[in-house]
Amino acid sequence: MALFKNRKVFIFILLVVGFVGFLLAGLQSETNGNRSQTVVRTFPVVSTTLLNGQSIESASSLLGDEYQLVNVWASWCGICKSEHSYLMTLAQRGVPIIGLNYRDQQLAATGYLKDAGSPYNEIIYDPKGQLSIELGVVGTPETYLVNASGEVVYKHYGKLTEKAWQKRFARYFDKGMTL
Amino acid sequence: MNRVICLLMLVLLSPFSFAQSSQSEVFAAPDSELERQVELFEFKTPQLQRSAIELAKSLRCPQCQNQNLVESNSPLAKDLRLIVFNKINSGESEQQVIDFMTARYGEFVLYKPSFTWKNALLWGLPVLLLVAFLFVSFKSVGKRERE
Numbered sequence: 001m002a003l004f005k006n007r008k009v010f011i012f013i014l015l016v017v018g019f020v021g022f023l024l025a026g027l028q029s030e031t032n033g034n035r036s037q038t039v040v041r042t043f044p045v046v047s048t049t050l051l052n053g054q055s056i057e058s059a060s061s062l063l064g065d066e067y068q069l070v071n072v073w074a075s076w077c078g079i080c081k082s083e084h085s086y087l088m089t090l091a092q093r094g095v096p097i098i099g100l101n102y103r104d105q106q107l108a109a110t111g112y113l114k115d116a117g118s119p120y121n122e123i124i125y126d127p128k129g130q131l132s133i134e135l136g137v138v139g140t141p142e143t144y145l146v147n148a149s150g151e152v153v154y155k156h157y158g159k160l161t162e163k164a165w166q167k168r169f170a171r172y173f174d175k176g177m178t179l
Numbered sequence: 180m181n182r183v184i185c186l187l188m189l190v191l192l193s194p195f196s197f198a199q200s201s202q203s204e205v206f207a208a209p210d211s212e213l214e215r216q217v218e219l220f221e222f223k224t225p226q227l228q229r230s231a232i233e234l235a236k237s238l239r240c241p242q243c244q245n246q247n248l249v250e251s252n253s254p255l256a257k258d259l260r261l262i263v264f265n266k267i268n269s270g271e272s273e274q275q276v277i278d279f280m281t282a283r284y285g286e287f288v289l290y291k292p293s294f295t296w297k298n299a300l301l302w303g304l305p306v307l308l309l310v311a312f313l314f315v316s317f318k319s320v321g322k323r324e325r326e
Contacts, residue, residue: 133255138242
């Protein structure tokens with residue numbers, strides 16, 4: 001207590017605690033930095049092909065639902081494999097998911113889905129990563145929340161977990177779903 | 180008879196399937212075509228070449244924490260390098276290329292982020308601390324002299 005009799009020390013401690021609190025609040029809010037906010041705000045309107053070989057005029061024409069996930073994956077990606085079972089449960093709950101197959105081989109990708117099952121409504125095939133550059137994809141897996149008008153609402157880096165789902169995604173899919 | 184035919188088919192087809200699996204690697208490797216395009220890119224003028232390479236060096240590869248687009252060997256970096264080269268070669272300004280990159284990957288790709296009110300503290304704190312230090316030290320020296 002002797003320390004606090006010295007007013008200057010007390011003020012200094014208050015200042016330091018305040019500053020650390022300010023920094024922690026900044027970290028917690030997750031509004032700054034590249035890992036929090038998506039940079040690309042609109043889903044790219046470019047022609048692309050699907051994994052089944054069909055070519056489509058505009059990737060954004062796949063966005064049929066009010067909100068849907070766009071999941072970036074590849075058969076060579078280990079974390080995607082561990083994420084896969086969770087995507088399957090989401091799909092069973094009725095969440096529309098569009099797959100974006102990233103820098104992959106067509107055979108390997110179809111084989112992967114044949115083995116593990118497909119949670120995707122549609123799968124965009126992007127072997128050269130052209131669409132992915134437009135979307136600002138950095139690595140796999142990534143999950144985007146996109147609405148019907150092509151607006152990217154949120155971007156999740158890395159494996160999609162139940163915790164991240166509840167915090168960021170669940171509220172968009174509440175209606176008429178057993179979540 | 181059926182079984183014999185099946186077996187025959189299997190034997191006949193197996194070399195093909197082997198050939199296929201050895202061809203298809205795990206990764207979709209950056210194809211040699213792209214590699215050639217990037218490595219042997221022909222600029223219109225040496226001036227353009229110099230500025231394009233300088234620019235690519237000043238942009239961080241989004242995939243690999245601390246390598247620029249020229250150093251990195253990741254397929255994404257090669258694609259982006261080709262885009263930068265193409266854009267500069269076709270006469271776009273450096274600012275246009277930088278805008279293209281930041282529109283997709285954010286300010287993260289810039290080694291020197293721009294000054295905004297959000298990072299003002301980061302830029303200004305050292306100066307502020309120096310000013311505060313000078314102020315306090317002058318004050319205390321003056322006080323001691325008066326005493």
